[in-house]
Amino acid sequence: MREKLASAAAVLMLLLVSLCGQTLSCDPNAYLANGVCCLKCPPGHRVLSDCDLVTRRRCVPCLNGAFMDQLNGFSRCNLCKSCDPASGLRVKSFCTRVSNTFCEPLKTFVCTKAVGDDCVTAERRGPCRPGQYIKQKATGFDCSPCPAGTFSDGSFSACRLHTRCIRLNLPLLRRGTNSSDAFCGDPPQKRRDWTHALIWGVVSIVVALISAVSGYLIYRNRGFGSYGESAAGKILHKDKTDVFSDETGVAE
Ligand SMILES: *[C@@H]1O[C@H](CO)[C@@H](O)[C@H](O)[C@H]1NC(C)=O
Numbered sequence: 001m002r003e004k005l006a007s008a009a010a011v012l013m014l015l016l017v018s019l020c021g022q023t024l025s026c027d028p029n030a031y032l033a034n035g036v037c038c039l040k041c042p043p044g045h046r047v048l049s050d051c052d053l054v055t056r057r058r059c060v061p062c063l064n065g066a067f068m069d070q071l072n073g074f075s076r077c078n079l080c081k082s083c084d085p086a087s088g089l090r091v092k093s094f095c096t097r098v099s100n101t102f103c104e105p106l107k108t109f110v111c112t113k114a115v116g117d118d119c120v121t122a123e124r125r126g127p128c129r130p131g132q133y134i135k136q137k138a139t140g141f142d143c144s145p146c147p148a149g150t151f152s153d154g155s156f157s158a159c160r161l162h163t164r165c166i167r168l169n170l171p172l173l174r175r176g177t178n179s180s181d182a183f184c185g186d187p188p189q190k191r192r193d194w195t196h197a198l199i200w201g202v203v204s205i206v207v208a209l210i211s212a213v214s215g216y217l218i219y220r221n222r223g224f225g226s227y228g229e230s231a232a233g234k235i236l237h238k239d240k241t242d243v244f245s246d247e248t249g250v251a252e
Contacts, residue, residue: 025196026038028071029071030073031072031073032073033050033051033052033057033073034050034052036050036051036052036053038050038051038056038057038073039051039056039057040071040072040073041057041059041068041071041072041073041074042059042071043068043069043070043071043072043097043098044061044062044067044068044096044097044098045059045060045061045062045068045072045097046059046060046062046068046072046074046075046076046077047059047072047073047074047075048060048075057073061097062077062097063077065079065080065095066078066079066080066097067080067095067096067097067098067099067100068097068098069098069099069100077097078100080095080100080101081095081100081101081103082101083101083103083104085106087121087122088105088106088108088109088122088123088124089103089104089105089106089109089119089122090103090104090105090106091103091104092104092117092118092119100118101118102117102118102119103118103119103120104119105119105122106122108124108125109122109123109124109125110122110123110125110130110153110154110155112153112180112181113181113183123153123155124155125153125154125155126152126153126154126155126156127141127143127154127155128143128152128154128155129143129154130152130153130154130178130179130180131145131146131151131152131154131177131178131179132144132145132146132152132154133146133152133154133156133157133158133159134155134156134157136157145178146159146178146179147159149161149162149176150162150178151176151177151178151179151180151181152178152179153179153180154179160181162175162176162181162182163176163181163182163183163184164182165182165183165184165185168184169187170184170185170186170187171184171185171186171188172184172185173185
């Protein structure tokens with residue numbers, strides 16, 4: 001009877017551990033909803049309704065003017081961006097259900113910030129060459145080179161300082177040149193990792209407490225004997241050697 005109790009406790013513990021493990025993270029093709037891992041929707045689609053223990057998740061295609069470029073568990077597609085001629089941009093490739101619009105600079109503009117193949121900002125092409133700025137004079141202007149640490153695309157009336165990624169706590173992805181700014185990456189994501197570690201810490205403490213208390217109760221009720229040979233006993237011994245070291249010395 002008590003051995004059954006012991007193995008029941010062990011099974012419960014294992015169940016708890018595996019359950020926690022599952023609810024804390026899904027594999028990369030799935031997302032978490034209502035404590036269940038649902039299969040993600042394919043690119044070009046979004047989630048219409050989440051899955052639960054009995055029903056599959058449902059996906060619908062993005063509508064015109066919206067896109068989704070990845071496997072996802074999102075309930076909305078992203079809106080396609082437009083290329084604004086007033087900002088010197090025109091469409092390079094149109095938005096599809098699986099990719100955003102790509103922009104490029106108008107003929108008289110140069111791209112000043114690009115993300116991959118997409119031009120994000122453009123400026124009017126200057127009368128000077130890239131790396132030079134327009135130095136005004138009483139009569140007309142000169143083209144003068146930019147000093148180190150600054151840049152101009154040839155249209156600036158003064159050279160601009162490179163963005164200091166490190167001072168902004170951002171990783172430097174591309175060094176600035178005399179004709180282009182430095183390019184910073186996204187801020188490092190530390191907080192999520194911390195939350196994960198914290199949750200795991202709490203779960204381990206709870207599991208350790210449950211096993212310690214149930215182990216102690218079983219030992220107290222059972223007295224010493226063949227307990228160490230039951231399946232549950234082995235698991236408890238293995239996990240909690242330090243807690244039970246005194247008793248095991250006597251029992252074995
Ligand atoms: C800008 O830098 C490039 C490469 O370092 C150099 O070849 C070019 O002469 C520079 N342009 C000006 C205007 O100083």
